[in-house]
Amino acid sequence: MAITIQEGPVMETATLVVPTKATVHEKLHWPQGVHPExxxxxxxxxxxxxxxxxxxxxxxxxxxxxxxxxxxxxxxxxxxxxxxxxxxxxxxxxxxxxxxxxxxxxxxxxxxxxxxxxxxxxxxxxxxxxxxxxxxxxxxxxxxxxxxxxxxxxxxxxxxxxxxxxxxxxxxFSNPSTFLAARLCTSGYTCIDHAVNIIRSSIERFEAAEKQLLERSSSTPKIREDLGKFIDGCKYACISNLNWR
Known part of the structure:
Protein backbone atom coordinates (compact mmCIF):
# COMPACT_ATOMS: atom_id res chain seq x y z
CA MET A 1 0.00 0.00 0.00
CA ALA A 2 1.43 3.38 -0.99
CA ILE A 3 0.65 6.64 0.79
CA THR A 4 1.77 10.19 0.11
CA ILE A 5 2.87 12.43 2.96
CA GLN A 6 3.79 16.10 3.16
CA GLU A 7 6.34 17.42 5.61
CA GLY A 8 8.74 20.26 6.17
CA PRO A 9 8.28 24.02 5.81
CA VAL A 10 8.16 23.78 2.03
CA MET A 11 5.62 20.91 2.11
CA GLU A 12 7.82 18.42 0.29
CA THR A 13 5.99 15.28 -0.78
CA ALA A 14 7.14 11.70 -0.66
CA THR A 15 5.56 8.32 -1.32
CA LEU A 16 5.95 5.57 1.24
CA VAL A 17 5.19 1.91 0.73
CA VAL A 18 3.50 0.44 3.80
CA PRO A 19 3.47 -3.37 4.21
CA THR A 20 -0.05 -4.78 3.87
CA LYS A 21 -1.58 -7.56 5.95
CA ALA A 22 -1.22 -9.94 3.01
CA THR A 23 2.48 -9.15 2.74
CA VAL A 24 3.01 -9.91 6.43
CA HIS A 25 1.04 -13.16 6.17
CA GLU A 26 3.14 -14.31 3.21
CA LYS A 27 6.36 -13.79 5.15
CA LEU A 28 5.14 -15.27 8.42
CA HIS A 29 3.51 -18.52 7.33
CA TRP A 30 1.95 -18.62 10.78
CA PRO A 31 -1.31 -20.52 11.44
CA GLN A 32 -4.66 -18.78 11.54
CA GLY A 33 -8.28 -19.83 11.91
CA VAL A 34 -11.75 -18.80 13.07
CA HIS A 35 -13.91 -20.59 15.61
CA PRO A 36 -16.96 -22.22 13.97
CA GLU A 37 -19.29 -20.70 16.59
CA PHE A 173 -1.92 -7.98 41.25
CA SER A 174 1.62 -8.55 42.51
CA ASN A 175 3.18 -6.90 39.45
CA PRO A 176 0.72 -4.40 38.02
CA SER A 177 1.23 -3.52 34.39
CA THR A 178 2.82 -0.21 33.53
CA PHE A 179 1.71 1.49 30.36
CA LEU A 180 4.36 3.68 28.77
CA ALA A 181 3.95 5.98 25.81
CA ALA A 182 6.95 7.32 23.90
CA ARG A 183 6.98 9.89 21.12
CA LEU A 184 9.51 8.16 18.92
CA CYS A 185 8.27 9.43 15.58
CA THR A 186 9.66 12.66 14.19
CA SER A 187 8.41 12.15 10.64
CA GLY A 188 6.38 9.84 8.46
CA TYR A 189 9.56 8.03 7.46
CA THR A 190 10.80 7.28 10.95
CA CYS A 191 7.36 6.33 12.21
CA ILE A 192 6.79 3.67 9.57
CA ASP A 193 10.39 2.46 9.72
CA HIS A 194 10.11 2.10 13.48
CA ALA A 195 6.84 0.13 13.23
CA VAL A 196 8.25 -2.19 10.57
CA ASN A 197 11.42 -2.76 12.60
CA ILE A 198 9.38 -3.60 15.69
CA ILE A 199 7.41 -6.23 13.77
CA ARG A 200 10.51 -7.67 12.12
CA SER A 201 12.55 -7.90 15.31
CA SER A 202 9.60 -9.34 17.25
CA ILE A 203 9.14 -12.10 14.69
CA GLU A 204 12.85 -12.89 14.76
CA ARG A 205 12.94 -13.06 18.56
CA PHE A 206 9.81 -15.19 18.68
CA GLU A 207 11.04 -17.71 16.13
CA ALA A 208 14.48 -17.89 17.75
CA ALA A 209 12.87 -18.62 21.12
CA GLU A 210 10.60 -21.20 19.48
CA LYS A 211 13.56 -23.03 17.95
CA GLN A 212 15.47 -22.97 21.22
CA LEU A 213 12.57 -24.26 23.31
CA LEU A 214 11.72 -27.07 20.91
CA GLU A 215 15.37 -28.15 20.70
CA ARG A 216 15.66 -28.23 24.49
CA SER A 217 12.59 -30.43 24.78
CA SER A 218 13.48 -32.79 21.93
CA SER A 219 14.19 -35.64 24.37
CA THR A 220 10.77 -35.35 26.04
CA PRO A 221 8.10 -35.78 23.34
CA LYS A 222 5.13 -34.91 25.56
CA ILE A 223 6.68 -31.65 26.73
CA ARG A 224 7.70 -30.83 23.17
CA GLU A 225 4.14 -31.48 21.99
CA ASP A 226 2.66 -29.25 24.69
CA LEU A 227 5.17 -26.52 23.94
CA GLY A 228 4.32 -26.73 20.26
CA LYS A 229 0.63 -26.25 21.04
CA PHE A 230 1.36 -23.27 23.27
CA ILE A 231 3.61 -21.67 20.64
CA ASP A 232 0.99 -22.19 17.94
CA GLY A 233 -1.56 -20.59 20.26
CA CYS A 234 0.67 -17.52 20.52
CA LYS A 235 0.94 -17.39 16.73
CA TYR A 236 -2.83 -17.62 16.34
CA ALA A 237 -3.15 -14.68 18.75
CA CYS A 238 -0.65 -12.56 16.81
CA ILE A 239 -2.32 -13.22 13.46
CA SER A 240 -5.71 -12.63 15.08
CA ASN A 241 -4.64 -9.14 16.13
CA LEU A 242 -3.38 -8.43 12.64
CA ASN A 243 -6.61 -9.61 10.99
CA TRP A 244 -8.86 -7.88 13.49
CA ARG A 245 -7.27 -4.48 13.07
Missing part, protein backbone atom coordinates in the same frame (compact mmCIF):
# COMPACT_ATOMS: atom_id res chain seq x y z
CA UNK A 38 -18.34 -17.10 15.83
CA UNK A 39 -21.98 -16.12 15.18
CA UNK A 40 -23.07 -17.42 18.57
CA UNK A 41 -20.15 -15.58 20.16
CA UNK A 42 -21.18 -12.38 18.41
CA UNK A 43 -24.62 -12.58 20.04
CA UNK A 44 -22.93 -12.79 23.43
CA UNK A 45 -20.56 -9.94 22.56
CA UNK A 46 -23.40 -7.65 21.53
CA UNK A 47 -25.34 -8.40 24.71
CA UNK A 48 -22.25 -7.75 26.85
CA UNK A 49 -21.49 -4.43 25.20
CA UNK A 50 -25.12 -3.39 25.61
CA UNK A 51 -25.07 -4.27 29.32
CA UNK A 52 -21.98 -2.09 29.85
CA UNK A 53 -22.89 0.90 27.72
CA UNK A 54 -26.68 1.07 27.67
CA UNK A 55 -26.76 3.45 30.64
CA UNK A 56 -24.23 5.83 29.10
CA UNK A 57 -26.87 7.44 26.92
CA UNK A 58 -24.31 7.75 24.13
CA UNK A 59 -25.81 5.99 21.11
CA UNK A 60 -22.83 6.84 18.93
CA UNK A 61 -20.45 5.19 21.37
CA UNK A 62 -22.67 2.14 21.66
CA UNK A 63 -22.97 1.83 17.90
CA UNK A 64 -19.23 2.31 17.36
CA UNK A 65 -18.27 -0.25 20.01
CA UNK A 66 -20.72 -2.84 18.71
CA UNK A 67 -19.17 -2.45 15.26
CA UNK A 68 -15.68 -3.35 16.52
CA UNK A 69 -16.21 -7.05 15.73
CA UNK A 70 -14.91 -8.40 19.02
CA UNK A 71 -16.35 -11.76 17.99
CA UNK A 72 -13.74 -12.04 15.23
CA UNK A 73 -11.08 -11.03 17.73
CA UNK A 74 -12.02 -13.83 20.13
CA UNK A 75 -12.87 -16.44 17.51
CA UNK A 76 -9.51 -16.07 15.81
CA UNK A 77 -7.52 -15.95 19.06
CA UNK A 78 -9.02 -19.23 20.24
CA UNK A 79 -10.29 -21.06 17.13
CA UNK A 80 -10.24 -24.52 18.76
CA UNK A 81 -11.55 -23.74 22.26
CA UNK A 82 -14.84 -25.03 23.59
CA UNK A 83 -17.59 -22.44 23.27
CA UNK A 84 -17.70 -21.79 27.03
CA UNK A 85 -13.94 -21.24 27.14
CA UNK A 86 -14.16 -19.01 24.06
CA UNK A 87 -16.86 -16.86 25.66
CA UNK A 88 -15.00 -16.58 28.96
CA UNK A 89 -11.71 -15.67 27.28
CA UNK A 90 -13.31 -13.05 25.04
CA UNK A 91 -15.16 -11.31 27.88
CA UNK A 92 -12.09 -9.62 29.49
CA UNK A 93 -11.12 -8.04 26.19
CA UNK A 94 -14.58 -6.60 25.62
CA UNK A 95 -14.48 -5.02 29.07
CA UNK A 96 -10.88 -3.80 28.68
CA UNK A 97 -11.44 -2.04 25.37
CA UNK A 98 -14.60 -0.34 26.60
CA UNK A 99 -12.89 0.67 29.85
CA UNK A 100 -9.87 2.00 27.98
CA UNK A 101 -12.05 4.24 25.83
CA UNK A 102 -13.36 5.86 28.99
CA UNK A 103 -9.85 6.79 30.10
CA UNK A 104 -8.40 8.20 26.90
CA UNK A 105 -10.86 8.50 24.03
CA UNK A 106 -11.30 12.11 22.97
CA UNK A 107 -14.47 11.08 21.18
CA UNK A 108 -16.21 9.08 23.91
CA UNK A 109 -14.58 9.70 27.28
CA UNK A 110 -16.37 11.83 29.83
CA UNK A 111 -13.33 12.10 32.11
CA UNK A 112 -10.23 12.37 29.87
CA UNK A 113 -10.04 16.13 30.37
CA UNK A 114 -10.63 16.02 34.14
CA UNK A 115 -7.60 14.78 36.07
CA UNK A 116 -9.39 14.35 39.40
CA UNK A 117 -12.31 12.38 37.96
CA UNK A 118 -9.96 10.25 35.86
CA UNK A 119 -7.80 9.46 38.89
CA UNK A 120 -10.85 8.51 40.94
CA UNK A 121 -12.10 6.30 38.10
CA UNK A 122 -8.78 4.46 37.86
CA UNK A 123 -8.50 3.98 41.63
CA UNK A 124 -12.04 2.63 41.86
CA UNK A 125 -11.19 0.25 39.03
CA UNK A 126 -8.15 -1.09 40.88
CA UNK A 127 -10.16 -1.47 44.08
CA UNK A 128 -13.02 -3.19 42.27
CA UNK A 129 -10.76 -5.61 40.42
CA UNK A 130 -8.87 -6.50 43.57
CA UNK A 131 -12.01 -7.11 45.63
CA UNK A 132 -13.93 -8.94 42.91
CA UNK A 133 -11.00 -11.32 42.33
CA UNK A 134 -10.84 -11.87 46.09
CA UNK A 135 -14.44 -13.08 46.09
CA UNK A 136 -16.07 -10.04 47.69
CA UNK A 137 -19.86 -10.01 47.91
CA UNK A 138 -22.03 -8.02 45.54
CA UNK A 139 -22.90 -5.67 48.38
CA UNK A 140 -19.23 -4.97 49.09
CA UNK A 141 -18.53 -4.38 45.40
CA UNK A 142 -21.49 -2.02 45.14
CA UNK A 143 -19.96 0.09 47.89
CA UNK A 144 -16.91 0.62 45.67
CA UNK A 145 -18.86 1.52 42.54
CA UNK A 146 -21.90 0.61 40.47
CA UNK A 147 -20.51 2.22 37.32
CA UNK A 148 -21.08 -0.38 34.55
CA UNK A 149 -17.77 0.58 32.95
CA UNK A 150 -16.03 -0.81 36.03
CA UNK A 151 -18.62 -3.28 37.33
CA UNK A 152 -18.64 -4.92 33.90
CA UNK A 153 -15.53 -6.72 35.13
CA UNK A 154 -17.56 -8.87 37.53
CA UNK A 155 -18.26 -11.71 35.02
CA UNK A 156 -14.53 -11.73 34.23
CA UNK A 157 -13.64 -12.02 37.92
CA UNK A 158 -16.11 -14.86 38.37
CA UNK A 159 -14.62 -16.76 35.44
CA UNK A 160 -11.07 -16.22 36.69
CA UNK A 161 -12.05 -17.33 40.19
CA UNK A 162 -13.46 -20.56 38.80
CA UNK A 163 -10.32 -21.23 36.78
CA UNK A 164 -7.68 -20.20 39.35
CA UNK A 165 -6.90 -21.12 42.93
CA UNK A 166 -6.28 -18.99 46.01
CA UNK A 167 -2.53 -19.08 45.41
CA UNK A 168 -2.52 -17.85 41.80
CA UNK A 169 -5.16 -15.11 42.02
CA UNK A 170 -3.05 -12.76 44.24
CA UNK A 171 -0.24 -12.95 41.67
CA UNK A 172 -2.46 -11.13 39.21
Missing amino acids: IEKLDEYVQETILSILSSSGNENRLRSTRACNFALFGASWWPFASYDALRICTCPFIWLFVWDDETDSLEFSTISDDWNRASTFRQRTVDYLRESLSGASQMSLSEITTDPLIAGFKPVAEAISRACNDRTIPSL
Whole structure:
Protein backbone atom coordinates (compact mmCIF):
# COMPACT_ATOMS: atom_id res chain seq x y z
CA MET A 1 0.00 0.00 0.00
CA ALA A 2 1.43 3.38 -0.99
CA ILE A 3 0.65 6.64 0.79
CA THR A 4 1.77 10.19 0.11
CA ILE A 5 2.87 12.43 2.96
CA GLN A 6 3.79 16.10 3.16
CA GLU A 7 6.34 17.42 5.61
CA GLY A 8 8.74 20.26 6.17
CA PRO A 9 8.28 24.02 5.81
CA VAL A 10 8.16 23.78 2.03
CA MET A 11 5.62 20.91 2.11
CA GLU A 12 7.82 18.42 0.29
CA THR A 13 5.99 15.28 -0.78
CA ALA A 14 7.14 11.70 -0.66
CA THR A 15 5.56 8.32 -1.32
CA LEU A 16 5.95 5.57 1.24
CA VAL A 17 5.19 1.91 0.73
CA VAL A 18 3.50 0.44 3.80
CA PRO A 19 3.47 -3.37 4.21
CA THR A 20 -0.05 -4.78 3.87
CA LYS A 21 -1.58 -7.56 5.95
CA ALA A 22 -1.22 -9.94 3.01
CA THR A 23 2.48 -9.15 2.74
CA VAL A 24 3.01 -9.91 6.43
CA HIS A 25 1.04 -13.16 6.17
CA GLU A 26 3.14 -14.31 3.21
CA LYS A 27 6.36 -13.79 5.15
CA LEU A 28 5.14 -15.27 8.42
CA HIS A 29 3.51 -18.52 7.33
CA TRP A 30 1.95 -18.62 10.78
CA PRO A 31 -1.31 -20.52 11.44
CA GLN A 32 -4.66 -18.78 11.54
CA GLY A 33 -8.28 -19.83 11.91
CA VAL A 34 -11.75 -18.80 13.07
CA HIS A 35 -13.91 -20.59 15.61
CA PRO A 36 -16.96 -22.22 13.97
CA GLU A 37 -19.29 -20.70 16.59
CA ILE A 38 -18.34 -17.10 15.83
CA GLU A 39 -21.98 -16.12 15.18
CA LYS A 40 -23.07 -17.42 18.57
CA LEU A 41 -20.15 -15.58 20.16
CA ASP A 42 -21.18 -12.38 18.41
CA GLU A 43 -24.62 -12.58 20.04
CA TYR A 44 -22.93 -12.79 23.43
CA VAL A 45 -20.56 -9.94 22.56
CA GLN A 46 -23.40 -7.65 21.53
CA GLU A 47 -25.34 -8.40 24.71
CA THR A 48 -22.25 -7.75 26.85
CA ILE A 49 -21.49 -4.43 25.20
CA LEU A 50 -25.12 -3.39 25.61
CA SER A 51 -25.07 -4.27 29.32
CA ILE A 52 -21.98 -2.09 29.85
CA LEU A 53 -22.89 0.90 27.72
CA SER A 54 -26.68 1.07 27.67
CA SER A 55 -26.76 3.45 30.64
CA SER A 56 -24.23 5.83 29.10
CA GLY A 57 -26.87 7.44 26.92
CA ASN A 58 -24.31 7.75 24.13
CA GLU A 59 -25.81 5.99 21.11
CA ASN A 60 -22.83 6.84 18.93
CA ARG A 61 -20.45 5.19 21.37
CA LEU A 62 -22.67 2.14 21.66
CA ARG A 63 -22.97 1.83 17.90
CA SER A 64 -19.23 2.31 17.36
CA THR A 65 -18.27 -0.25 20.01
CA ARG A 66 -20.72 -2.84 18.71
CA ALA A 67 -19.17 -2.45 15.26
CA CYS A 68 -15.68 -3.35 16.52
CA ASN A 69 -16.21 -7.05 15.73
CA PHE A 70 -14.91 -8.40 19.02
CA ALA A 71 -16.35 -11.76 17.99
CA LEU A 72 -13.74 -12.04 15.23
CA PHE A 73 -11.08 -11.03 17.73
CA GLY A 74 -12.02 -13.83 20.13
CA ALA A 75 -12.87 -16.44 17.51
CA SER A 76 -9.51 -16.07 15.81
CA TRP A 77 -7.52 -15.95 19.06
CA TRP A 78 -9.02 -19.23 20.24
CA PRO A 79 -10.29 -21.06 17.13
CA PHE A 80 -10.24 -24.52 18.76
CA ALA A 81 -11.55 -23.74 22.26
CA SER A 82 -14.84 -25.03 23.59
CA TYR A 83 -17.59 -22.44 23.27
CA ASP A 84 -17.70 -21.79 27.03
CA ALA A 85 -13.94 -21.24 27.14
CA LEU A 86 -14.16 -19.01 24.06
CA ARG A 87 -16.86 -16.86 25.66
CA ILE A 88 -15.00 -16.58 28.96
CA CYS A 89 -11.71 -15.67 27.28
CA THR A 90 -13.31 -13.05 25.04
CA CYS A 91 -15.16 -11.31 27.88
CA PRO A 92 -12.09 -9.62 29.49
CA PHE A 93 -11.12 -8.04 26.19
CA ILE A 94 -14.58 -6.60 25.62
CA TRP A 95 -14.48 -5.02 29.07
CA LEU A 96 -10.88 -3.80 28.68
CA PHE A 97 -11.44 -2.04 25.37
CA VAL A 98 -14.60 -0.34 26.60
CA TRP A 99 -12.89 0.67 29.85
CA ASP A 100 -9.87 2.00 27.98
CA ASP A 101 -12.05 4.24 25.83
CA GLU A 102 -13.36 5.86 28.99
CA THR A 103 -9.85 6.79 30.10
CA ASP A 104 -8.40 8.20 26.90
CA SER A 105 -10.86 8.50 24.03
CA LEU A 106 -11.30 12.11 22.97
CA GLU A 107 -14.47 11.08 21.18
CA PHE A 108 -16.21 9.08 23.91
CA SER A 109 -14.58 9.70 27.28
CA THR A 110 -16.37 11.83 29.83
CA ILE A 111 -13.33 12.10 32.11
CA SER A 112 -10.23 12.37 29.87
CA ASP A 113 -10.04 16.13 30.37
CA ASP A 114 -10.63 16.02 34.14
CA TRP A 115 -7.60 14.78 36.07
CA ASN A 116 -9.39 14.35 39.40
CA ARG A 117 -12.31 12.38 37.96
CA ALA A 118 -9.96 10.25 35.86
CA SER A 119 -7.80 9.46 38.89
CA THR A 120 -10.85 8.51 40.94
CA PHE A 121 -12.10 6.30 38.10
CA ARG A 122 -8.78 4.46 37.86
CA GLN A 123 -8.50 3.98 41.63
CA ARG A 124 -12.04 2.63 41.86
CA THR A 125 -11.19 0.25 39.03
CA VAL A 126 -8.15 -1.09 40.88
CA ASP A 127 -10.16 -1.47 44.08
CA TYR A 128 -13.02 -3.19 42.27
CA LEU A 129 -10.76 -5.61 40.42
CA ARG A 130 -8.87 -6.50 43.57
CA GLU A 131 -12.01 -7.11 45.63
CA SER A 132 -13.93 -8.94 42.91
CA LEU A 133 -11.00 -11.32 42.33
CA SER A 134 -10.84 -11.87 46.09
CA GLY A 135 -14.44 -13.08 46.09
CA ALA A 136 -16.07 -10.04 47.69
CA SER A 137 -19.86 -10.01 47.91
CA GLN A 138 -22.03 -8.02 45.54
CA MET A 139 -22.90 -5.67 48.38
CA SER A 140 -19.23 -4.97 49.09
CA LEU A 141 -18.53 -4.38 45.40
CA SER A 142 -21.49 -2.02 45.14
CA GLU A 143 -19.96 0.09 47.89
CA ILE A 144 -16.91 0.62 45.67
CA THR A 145 -18.86 1.52 42.54
CA THR A 146 -21.90 0.61 40.47
CA ASP A 147 -20.51 2.22 37.32
CA PRO A 148 -21.08 -0.38 34.55
CA LEU A 149 -17.77 0.58 32.95
CA ILE A 150 -16.03 -0.81 36.03
CA ALA A 151 -18.62 -3.28 37.33
CA GLY A 152 -18.64 -4.92 33.90
CA PHE A 153 -15.53 -6.72 35.13
CA LYS A 154 -17.56 -8.87 37.53
CA PRO A 155 -18.26 -11.71 35.02
CA VAL A 156 -14.53 -11.73 34.23
CA ALA A 157 -13.64 -12.02 37.92
CA GLU A 158 -16.11 -14.86 38.37
CA ALA A 159 -14.62 -16.76 35.44
CA ILE A 160 -11.07 -16.22 36.69
CA SER A 161 -12.05 -17.33 40.19
CA ARG A 162 -13.46 -20.56 38.80
CA ALA A 163 -10.32 -21.23 36.78
CA CYS A 164 -7.68 -20.20 39.35
CA ASN A 165 -6.90 -21.12 42.93
CA ASP A 166 -6.28 -18.99 46.01
CA ARG A 167 -2.53 -19.08 45.41
CA THR A 168 -2.52 -17.85 41.80
CA ILE A 169 -5.16 -15.11 42.02
CA PRO A 170 -3.05 -12.76 44.24
CA SER A 171 -0.24 -12.95 41.67
CA LEU A 172 -2.46 -11.13 39.21
CA PHE A 173 -1.92 -7.98 41.25
CA SER A 174 1.62 -8.55 42.51
CA ASN A 175 3.18 -6.90 39.45
CA PRO A 176 0.72 -4.40 38.02
CA SER A 177 1.23 -3.52 34.39
CA THR A 178 2.82 -0.21 33.53
CA PHE A 179 1.71 1.49 30.36
CA LEU A 180 4.36 3.68 28.77
CA ALA A 181 3.95 5.98 25.81
CA ALA A 182 6.95 7.32 23.90
CA ARG A 183 6.98 9.89 21.12
CA LEU A 184 9.51 8.16 18.92
CA CYS A 185 8.27 9.43 15.58
CA THR A 186 9.66 12.66 14.19
CA SER A 187 8.41 12.15 10.64
CA GLY A 188 6.38 9.84 8.46
CA TYR A 189 9.56 8.03 7.46
CA THR A 190 10.80 7.28 10.95
CA CYS A 191 7.36 6.33 12.21
CA ILE A 192 6.79 3.67 9.57
CA ASP A 193 10.39 2.46 9.72
CA HIS A 194 10.11 2.10 13.48
CA ALA A 195 6.84 0.13 13.23
CA VAL A 196 8.25 -2.19 10.57
CA ASN A 197 11.42 -2.76 12.60
CA ILE A 198 9.38 -3.60 15.69
CA ILE A 199 7.41 -6.23 13.77
CA ARG A 200 10.51 -7.67 12.12
CA SER A 201 12.55 -7.90 15.31
CA SER A 202 9.60 -9.34 17.25
CA ILE A 203 9.14 -12.10 14.69
CA GLU A 204 12.85 -12.89 14.76
CA ARG A 205 12.94 -13.06 18.56
CA PHE A 206 9.81 -15.19 18.68
CA GLU A 207 11.04 -17.71 16.13
CA ALA A 208 14.48 -17.89 17.75
CA ALA A 209 12.87 -18.62 21.12
CA GLU A 210 10.60 -21.20 19.48
CA LYS A 211 13.56 -23.03 17.95
CA GLN A 212 15.47 -22.97 21.22
CA LEU A 213 12.57 -24.26 23.31
CA LEU A 214 11.72 -27.07 20.91
CA GLU A 215 15.37 -28.15 20.70
CA ARG A 216 15.66 -28.23 24.49
CA SER A 217 12.59 -30.43 24.78
CA SER A 218 13.48 -32.79 21.93
CA SER A 219 14.19 -35.64 24.37
CA THR A 220 10.77 -35.35 26.04
CA PRO A 221 8.10 -35.78 23.34
CA LYS A 222 5.13 -34.91 25.56
CA ILE A 223 6.68 -31.65 26.73
CA ARG A 224 7.70 -30.83 23.17
CA GLU A 225 4.14 -31.48 21.99
CA ASP A 226 2.66 -29.25 24.69
CA LEU A 227 5.17 -26.52 23.94
CA GLY A 228 4.32 -26.73 20.26
CA LYS A 229 0.63 -26.25 21.04
CA PHE A 230 1.36 -23.27 23.27
CA ILE A 231 3.61 -21.67 20.64
CA ASP A 232 0.99 -22.19 17.94
CA GLY A 233 -1.56 -20.59 20.26
CA CYS A 234 0.67 -17.52 20.52
CA LYS A 235 0.94 -17.39 16.73
CA TYR A 236 -2.83 -17.62 16.34
CA ALA A 237 -3.15 -14.68 18.75
CA CYS A 238 -0.65 -12.56 16.81
CA ILE A 239 -2.32 -13.22 13.46
CA SER A 240 -5.71 -12.63 15.08
CA ASN A 241 -4.64 -9.14 16.13
CA LEU A 242 -3.38 -8.43 12.64
CA ASN A 243 -6.61 -9.61 10.99
CA TRP A 244 -8.86 -7.88 13.49
CA ARG A 245 -7.27 -4.48 13.07
